[in-house]
Amino acid sequence: MELMQGTLDMLILKILASGKRHGYDISKRILLLSNSSLKVGHGSMYPALHRLEKKGFVNSMMGETARGRSAKFYELTKHGREQVEQEKQQWRDFVAVIDVILEEG
Amino acid sequence: MELMQGTLDMLILKILASGKRHGYDISKRILLLSNSSLKVGHGSMYPALHRLEKKGFVNSMMGETARGRSAKFYELTKHGREQVEQEKQQWRDFVAVIDVILEEG
DNA sequence: ATTCCATGTATCAAGCTTCGATATATGGAA
DNA sequence: TTCCATATATCGAAGCTTGATACATGGAAT
Numbered sequence: 003m004e005l006m007q008g009t010l011d012m013l014i015l016k017i018l019a020s021g022k023r024h025g026y027d028i029s030k031r032i033l034l035l036s037n038s039s040l041k042v043g044h045g046s047m048y049p050a051l052h053r054l055e056k057k058g059f060v061n062s063m064m065g066e067t068a069r070g071r072s073a074k075f076y077e078l079t080k081h082g083r084e085q086v087e088q089e090k091q092q093w094r095d096f097v098a099v100i101d102v103i104l105e106e107g
Numbered sequence: 108m109e110l111m112q113g114t115l116d117m118l119i120l121k122i123l124a125s126g127k128r129h130g131y132d133i134s135k136r137i138l139l140l141s142n143s144s145l146k147v148g149h150g151s152m153y154p155a156l157h158r159l160e161k162k163g164f165v166n167s168m169m170g171e172t173a174r175g176r177s178a179k180f181y182e183l184t185k186h187g188r189e190q191v192e193q194e195k196q197q198w199r200d201f202v203a204v205i206d207v208i209l210e211e212g
Numbered sequence: 213a214t215t216c217c218a219t220g221t222a223t224c225a226a227g228c229t230t231c232g233a234t235a236t237a238t239g240g241a242a
Numbered sequence: 243t244t245c246c247a248t249a250t251a252t253c254g255a256a257g258c259t260t261g262a263t264a265c266a267t268g269g270a271a272t
Contacts, residue, residue, distance in 0.1 A: 006113060008109070008111060042230095043232070049251090111258095149221075158258090218268090240246090
């Protein structure tokens with residue numbers, strides 16, 4: 003399944019809302035939660051993470067993974083926490099609008 | 108509200124499912140059905156229409172509008188009618204997957 | 213008369229995102 | 243020692259949206 007432009011950032015923010023994670027971990031979580039239908043390559047994940055950091059929605063810090071590897075962890079900033087809610091609502095609104103057209107088109 | 112990449116084609120096909128229309132008309136219909144929240148500029152509409160025609164989902168023919176203007180009308184091909192159903196189902200699947208992440212993220 | 217606006221179609225450059233390839237590095241298992 | 247999973251990063255290609263620009267017609271208002 004293809005991911006839609008703009009959707010990835012929202013998913014990452016939402017996943018980070020439950021705690022800090024590193025990029026590789028976020029990719030695997032999306033794969034898990036989507037029942038393997040959403041495969042996010044690193045070529046999409048890392049640019050997205052850098053984008054979000056640049057926008058001030060996440061902070062990053064080096065740390066150690068559960069498997070003892072060194073990795074870059076990301077966590078939501080206050081601004082990021084607000085953004086999650088906002089994007090969720092926008093997504094719901096968008097889906098509602100598309101639904102109208104899909105039913106009454 | 109921003110339209111998501113790939114969504115426009117589906118909306119156009121769905122709107123054409125109820126009968127032939129011209130580009131300007133489709134734009135206005137999307138604006139109407141979305142309660143003015145989805146503004147599709149001609150810079151998006153015409154390339155989309157040409158894209159769909161190239162893919163064989165629509166046919167075009169010149170005709171006269173209700174206001175007596177000359178315009179290019181588009182109608183679904185058989186291939187296009189199948190495509191509408193397929194894209195609708197893909198959209199529902201996609202929304203369902205996103206919902207899982209938005210709820211269990 | 214003339215200006216403005218809605219109706220119509222079309223293309224272009226800019227900007228952004230996604231995707232796949234590529235590079236690099238570590239460490240455990242076979 | 244070879245392979246795979248873990249982990250980050252960047253690049254070019256490809257695709258879509260946006261806003262600008264161009265062009266043409268005709269009715270309405272000043």
